[in-house]
Amino acid sequence: MVVWSEENVVHLLNRAGFGAKPNDIKGFLRRGVGLSVEILVSQKPTSAKGPSAPTNERSELKKLSTWWAKRMATQNARRLQEKMVLFWHDHFATQFSVAKSVRRMSYQNRTFREHGLGPLRTLVWEVTRDPAMLEMLDGRQNRKNALNENFARELMELFVLGVFSFDETEENYTQTDVTELTRALTGFQYDANDVGFFNLARWDSGSKTLFAGKPFQATGPIGVEDGAGNLLPPAQNAIDILFTHTDSAGNLTMPRFLGKKLWEYFAYPNPDAALIDEITTDFRANGYVVRDLLRSLFTHDEFYSATAKTSSVKNPCEFLFSAMRALDAQSSHVLTPDKLEDMGMELFEPPSVNGWSSGPSWLSSGQLVARFDAAQAVGAGRSATDVKLKPEKLIPKGAVGEDEVVDEILARLGIAAKTPSGTRQALIDYFEGMNDFEDEEVLEKKVRGAVALALQIPEASIH
Template sequence: MSDTPNSQRTGPVQPARRAHRHGAASTPAVGADPDAALLDADDAMHLLIRTGFAPAPAEIGPYVGLTRAAAVERVLATTRVDAVTPLPAWSAEIPLTRAQRNALTPEARRAAQRQRGQHYDELRAWWMREILITPSPLTERMTLFWHNHFATGEDKVPEPLLMAEQNALFRRNALGSFATLLHEVAKDPAMLLYLDGASNRKGKPNENFAREVMELFTLGEGQYSQQDVAEAARAYTGWGVDPDTWRYVWRPAEHDDGVKTVLGKSGTFDGDAMLDILLGEPQTARFVSAKLWREFVSDTPDPAQLDTVAARFRASGYDIKAALGALLVTPAFWDERNRGVLVSSPVEFIAGTVRRFEVGYASTAMFAHTSAALGENLFYPPNVKGWPGGVMWINSATLLARKQFVEQLFRATEATRPRMANSMMKTVEIARAGAPASGAMKPQPRAMPGGMRFDLDGWLGHYGLTADTVPGLSAQLQMQHAILPLAPVDAIAAGSSAGAYLEALLMDPVYQLK
């Protein structure tokens, strides 16, 4: 970045890599151990935004001056296995049995459907609240990662309780053993319903799970044959879901115990043995490591560095924390060329803004609705492949809705707070109107309680400014470094107040990047 302030430019410019860096030097000398490089404020921001949802200013300081290895270790040490906040009260209720469901009158059935939708909305609001207040953003990022990796959703899972329990399963194993996670999610009732595993029986095998567990969960496309799928489907027969309790059940009479040949191996495999065969394939470690790379580093993995991460993952017995630790200390993760190259998902964009600016709110339901309008409807991925992510998060409608969210943030004062619900609803409706029809866009417009409260002067006080102060060059550069991964691309009017300058930074396309 040059010393010419962006406010003096005469027009938009192309994204620029930061040439100006402040704080401790982050680039090690030639021949030095890169893990010994000390983090400056930019490095700390990069690490925390990639492994979380954008940090508040106070969260950055403890990482400045640490080595890369120590900083990564500190992030990994914060992870949790359970949620901070309790689930909605209905999660403790016993679901209706099959007989009770069949006995419902048409009116009661419609009421039950409405209640089901309300419960899913409450579950989405609950997870957004967990994301916003968790002391371990990485835990929620990984829970969200596994929700997308093992995609299941509302369209085929009738009980919201099952999705709540699956969410807990992902969080419990978020940075634990991938082998354990794979085995548990394969028998998870939500997964069994979503991929029709509950209807897979001897003589009438359903191949959906057998195919997706190879293509999407372990090996990747082109690593297996249709014959492998057909044979593996026989191994998973006998797994089911009790229609009264919605729990996993084993039905030995429906299991095909004959010899199967899958990926060159033959035997009387059952489902667990089949999963172990997939875990025994070196390609599984590489495939999952590549997905982690695209989530945390860049869209294009470096083959040699990816091999190192995959080898560590496999050697550790599929320890997710070990794989992620190896990934976050690769030279590629810290490379300047890999900063600002990933697009923030709707959840990351919303949660990052709220956390970074310490925004107050009366309810998280509006954040969940806005995320759905932007294309990421929690517990409702568009299909079994999950959300495509990347540049697919951005189109004319969603970019407009993201900018309107920023506008709402700057209107979120005590005097204008009552206008927030209507403004937020307009954002949802505009974004939905221009969005493709998919599972991600299903929710219908609903009133949104509560509103945001942003202490603008309080945040600007970190830089010795108030909203009406005209910031000097130094303050402008400090705000740019605090907000954007790259130099802004749009011109900002000369003489803008600090409040207007900050809003312009958040309106800049670069704010969508991480």
Template sequence: MIPSTLTPADAQHLMARACLGAEAPLLHSLQGKSAQAAIQELLSLAVDTPANSPTFSSWGSWESMLHNGEMGQARDRLNQEKMMLKQWWMQHLLTTASPLAERMVMFWHNHFTTSINKVNQPNLILQQHQLLRQHALGNFKTLLHAIAHDPAMLIYLDGGMNYKEQPNENFARELLELFTLGAGHYRESDIKAIAKAFTGWTVDRNNNRFVFEAQHHDASGATFLGQTVNDGDQALDVILAHPRTAEYIAEKCWNAFINTDQADPAEISRWATNFRASGYEIKALLESVLLSDAFWATQNRDKLSKSPLDLIVGLFRSQSLLQVPTVELVKWSEKLGQNLFVPPSPKGWAGGAAWITPQSLLDRYSLLSKLAHSLPHATLTALLDPAYQLK
């Protein structure tokens, strides 16, 4: 039942699921408010842009080093810049004043996955990351069109090598299976059709931008989901008009905010209907999710395993800990199984029970003991309780 007045436990549940841990000031401000008022307060927090965005090497400088045979120097610089990017995001996660927005940046980062280890151009990954933040609480239709034009995404899923002379279906396949409709809701012929629609979409690495090469585009038209499309943007609009797209994103929200069990079909249908009716406004979807009986149900609390990022960031935002260099926190996240900007596959991190293994539990306890040794004994004991791994 949706609480009319948030108790301390209710406020902590809301912040653990929808924010980045239960930091005291915000936690106290939400207590005593209605769920509706608390959620509106979280959604109204302005998305803050991270300070001091790092500057990375241009594509031309990488090409110059490779041309001059400076392979070792290029590799070392690339590794340094990858770590700079990871530390930069970790610092923002620890300090952001808009935790719900940043939670959604994490959500979209694991939905529209891209690995820096394949793109190998940190400035493109940074550009994509800022794109996700810009639209994290915006409009999904706008975000989907933007991500389809994103240079890092086109490189990661080989969309930049999709020519009418030699079609590449990788981006088309993942767009349908992982980003919008989900497996079982399209045919193999639809993959071929949408790949055809996206031919000629490529990347200008020197200028970090999307390029359409008309000479490599097949403009003869294709039948996709029963409709004729001539280009990628038309195909995206067909996807967005399909009822399954809103349902698929709603199911992803169920797994992220409720539990990893089978979603309630009636709830998913209600969320998806509201999502479509809003014109794909992400805030409208979040309101449906966070103001649902399923979100507040007792049986759904403590049903989500904390990701390494949730564990580390939540601990620092909710407890008074000694300062630890962000490079160490980045390394701990990687050790626990979540290497920032390097998802294991286009499917992202599996999440849920996959985070908890005998070895990962040992590593988590080691981390908690190391970071929390300055806390009172009772607090440390609570953090080491297996229940703390759930939220």
């Protein structure tokens, strides 16, 4: 059983969202783990979408990025929904520089928001006919007698199955499977309003065989849609057929593949198969609804283990927004997209279809320096256009020593327990014996400096 403590609340909100405001913690603490997780996973779909100018002007993209950053930084009940938008953007990674349209990126962003917690089948279908993705992986070019296997390969490799089985001993598909799936996925296009559709006339209606020789082999006129806007029945539907794939021992591939990816995103690297099978039990039993998987994940004891709290590097969104939430700092987020880009996470421009490299890769030398910059901006922030921080709120009432200020900052950031005592001391030493707290101007600068420093230590980038 999970002991529902403040530490665990902060952990949940760091992972299932973008950090915790002081006020959040009390509310979630009162609700207990079950209800807390339920509130996060059971939010109704929303089709909220940001600025959608039909242009490839970077200035318009910046507006969309700002709009989304603000949602990530401030959404309360819908914080997991926004987190999953970011996850799916990383998973179905699509680049603005390839899709060449703010509107197409905005529509894809809306699709992740609308379907990100729902049935995976629907989400994969929406992605298959998504205009930005049709550009990203050339799906629009793929038609009967003029095949382009780009999307089909990545659908299996990166989106649904993976190259290898969970234990990395078996290859999940052959080049023949790529070609056959390519044929099945012919016919998708989008119109002048950037709405995706299926053009039956461009579809290869012939018989295909997927996974020949396997127990789950499928043969027939496999496709996705029927030409009237409906999904084909499961036996004929390429998406459903991919979901039936198993390893030679009969373990379903997709739930393990996605379960592992989500576990690594939310908890720690290299989980056991047994753990992943546990968190995907409901997901497998009830038609692959993403929220079922997330509920099992966030209520699992292992999610609250010490390893799960210290083995991941915060991505730039998590790093910046969790700091701002913890410190109650405000921003219009006009400059946030630039900060995220410098830290290595340019929204709508993942480095490849494989998404961002996670973990320690976030802390390359250049990006670590960019984190130092962002930390400085938060600490020094005096304007709401950039960041507005009120340092006086970080001085505990009646404080008589600089150690109390440092402890307050570390506690607010949720890193007091894991910060080495030497590091804490170095932060205290930064105040250089200033303990009369009378020169408010100097004090303000010191508090701001200490905030920046506290965000620059390794512990602030790890969760």
